[in-house]
Amino acid sequence: MIVADAAAPAEVHDVHGAAGVSWWKCFARGSELAGAWEAVEWARLPPGGLSGEHLHTRTEEVYIVLTGHGEIILNGRHTxxxxxxxxxxxLGTRHGLLNTGPEPLSWLVVELLGPATAAVFGRGPARAERNEAMSAARVFHLGEPGEIDPRSVLTGPLQRIARQRLAPGQSDTVGAEGRELTYFVIDGSGRATSGTASAALAPEVSLTLPLGTGATLTAGPDGLELYVLELLVTGGEPE
Structure with a gap:
């Protein structure tokens, strides 16, 4: 298990060319995983803050808004x-993010290698071409337990983005065979166990399961709510 949280983030100035300060922390890096991940990260903007517009040519990206309100800028259009x-x-989309609310805006960032880049690192691709039905960018809402299929937009092997809720005391045992998983706790408490390892789960805690591993997630007395992203991994188990 790779366990991290949003405590003690780095202070970043002028992110993507925009004036001002923001905060950022990396939870897991692609070099620690077998699949076509670039990184799993967390970021926060103060009121009025801007993460500058930039073009994605090498990687694709998932933003999940956690707190606050703002506007995502996709190819010049504000939503x-x-x-x-x-x-x-x-790939090929320019985006930025503006905090328009009175509170900090925080979001989970999952950056994925595009097929050509994944091939260079020997981590894909599972899908190499964009078909006519695919969109270059899209905003979904996942405010309640459920899931979305990212493959209408993204070209890589990310299969599922879900919001999951465990009732008090409920357990879920998951394995990372042929896939890798990353979780982010939204609310509640609990514990993750993998073999002899154990880690507490609380809001803003990230849990990533590399290829060939597994864990049991058990909710505490107040239940547990989390986001989970599942990525297929081509090839065999790591040595």
Whole structure:
């Protein structure tokens, strides 16, 4: 298990060319995983803050808004976003994010290698071409337990983005055979166990399961709510 949280983030100035300060933390890096991940990260903007517009040519990106309200800028078009909104940014899309609310805006960032880049690193691709029905970018809402299929936008092997809720005391045992999983706790408490390892689960805690591993997630007395992203991994188990 790779366990991390949003405590003690780095202070970043002028992110993507925009004046001002933001905060950022990396939860898991692609070099630690077998699949076509670039990184799993967390970021926060103060009121009025801007993450500058930039073009995605090498990677694709998932933003999941956690707190606050703002506007996602997709190829120059502004769309309001708030908690539970999921933004999929495909290759060739320019995007930025503006905090328009009175509170900090925080979001989960999952960056994925595009097929050509994944091939260079020997981590894909599972899908190499965009078909005519695919969109370069799209905003979904996932405010309640449920899931979306990112493959209408993204070209890589990310299969599922879901919001999951476990009742008090409920357990869910998951395995990362042929896939890798990353979780982010939204609310509640619980514990993750994998073999002899154990980690507490609480809001703003991230849990990533590399290929060939597994864990049991058990909710505490107040239940447990989390986001989960599932990515298929081509090839065999790591040595």
């Amino acid at each position: 309001r976003v708030g908690p539970g909104d999921v933004v999929l940014t495909g």
